[in-house]
Amino acid sequence: MLKIGFLSFGHWSPSPQSQTRSAGDVLLQSIDLAVAAEEIGADGAYFRVHHFARQLASPFPLLAAVGAKTKRIEIGTGVIDMRYENPLYMAEDAGAADLIAGGRLQLGISRGSPEQVIEGWRHFGYAPAEGESDADMGRRHAERFLEALKGEGFAQPHPRPMFPNPPGLLRIEPHSEGLRDRVWWGSASNATAVWAAKQGMNLQSSTLKKDESGEPFHVQQARQIRAYREAWAAAGHARKPRVSVSRSIFAIVNDQDRAYFGRGQDSDQVGIIDDMRAVFGRSYAAEPDRLVDELKADEAIAEADTLLLTVPNQLGVAYNVHVLDAILRHVAPALGWR
Template identity: 75%
Template sequence: MKKIGFLSFGHWSEYDAYQTRSAADTLLQSIDLAVAAEEIGLDGAYFRVHHFAQQLASPFPLLSAIGAKTKSIEIGTGVIDMRYENPLYMVEDAGAADLISGGRLQLGISRGSPEQVIDGWRYFGYDLAHGETDADMGRRKALLFLDKLAGEGFAQPNPYPMFPNPPGLLCVEPYSSGLRERIWWGAASDATAIWAAEHGMYLQSSTLKYDESGKPFHIQQAEQIRRYKEAWEAAGHQRPPRVSVSRSIFALVNDQDHFYFGQQAGSVDKIGMIEADKRAIFGRSYVGEPDKLVEELAQDEAIQEADTLLLTIPNTLGVAYNVHLLSTILQHVAPALKWR
């Protein structure tokens, strides 16, 4: 059995074919889609976070709004770039959003992806420590975020406060119990997946990873997941691990589906470079009639290893069409694969 959610990049632009012409369109439609996804039985609503782009960026207002309008669906990110974050302020925002949702946040965080601008985190007021890389900074901030999510007091109280303090050191408020155990790390390499396991974070593995062996994407990703699970067990955590993988899966059941995605049928993995010096492998899209999808997806080793599948969606095509895409997978593909 698998949890199945959607993952939205939250694009908008003033293209005639887009249903999302503005940031307001994208934000409001994201809320509506999460509500509709819950109604059709989907398990999760996840959103990308990209700065300096016409895409979703600040996640917590959106997550809070979705949390207030839904009752059961998991609400998450994939991923928040920690280079841009103030970890303590993020603890406050995340705690508030989690309380509003009744404890349904599943926050994906990471070092982040290639940026729209050079060292964009500098414009947000952050800089590297001596001898530190930006990847080091992302992990340092992530560990501080995790530490403060635990809710233990660390700040010396003012002896003459505006309002009475409880005894002892103070922590960041609002505190949401259990959120520390619902943090995921987006890992592009085997090493960072192992690091995530050691620090008690769940694993998010996307549609690309560093090409570390030359094997097909789904096999490399499955090997990454197995190494993560081994590291989790070795670390002695008392709760079971969780792993999500993202996939672009489009079932062709009508003329509109064929028009939008038919030309992508038969796609294959691709090799490319990210950040100029890192060879990466990009996973294929799955496009075809439902019976063909069932046959092909049954061979995807990484999906078999994961407990959560995030379906990437074309949010620019509007809420109604995306509900159709997601419903088709739930009705015609997931049961045949025993995902549901």
């Protein structure tokens, strides 16, 4: 069984063609989409985080709101840019949101993507230490965040506190038991996937990856997942890890689908992103029978346990529910995903 969720970038634009014309629109519609996705049987509602952009940014108010409105669906991010985060404050926010959701948070974190502004993390008050790169700083923040989520005391209590303290060193509160095991690392390379495995994080692999062999995207991504699992086993972690991949998949079942996606991108693309040669995975858009045949050949989906479907959120909640429902009804059962 493959868990199937959606991943929204949360784009908004004042354009008349957009159904999300303001930040308020996209936040409220994100909540509505998560509720509707749960009702039709989807497994996850995931949200992208981008700063200085007309997209979703601060994730925890949204995650908490979705958690309060739903009962079953997993709620996650893909990904939070750790270069911008105070690890301890983030641990407080994450603990609170996870408790509201009843332990359903699945937090995707990473070094982050190309930015809207130059060194945007400096505006948030962070800078790499001497000899560090910004990526190193992001990983350092991540490691501190993971330590805080363990729930172990580390802070010396004040001798005359305002309120009575429990004995011993104090930890970050609120603490949500089990959240540490539900943190994922968004990886664009084989090396960072191996690093994530050593850290005991689940793996998120998206629709782009460092081009390390010149092979098709899904083949490289499948190799990345296998390298991650080998490193996980070598690290001796007790639990079984989880792995997600993201895809743009559209089942064409009516004329509206055909108008939007009838000329989909049917091959990988190669480009330069942050001075890295990257391969971008193809989109899948076809009638259900053809879509099933094409997806059977995707090696990385076969290696994963979770599939995140990127959604065109600016087309509105109703149409995005239709997009998800078409996959769940017409494609997933034929592939053994349901």
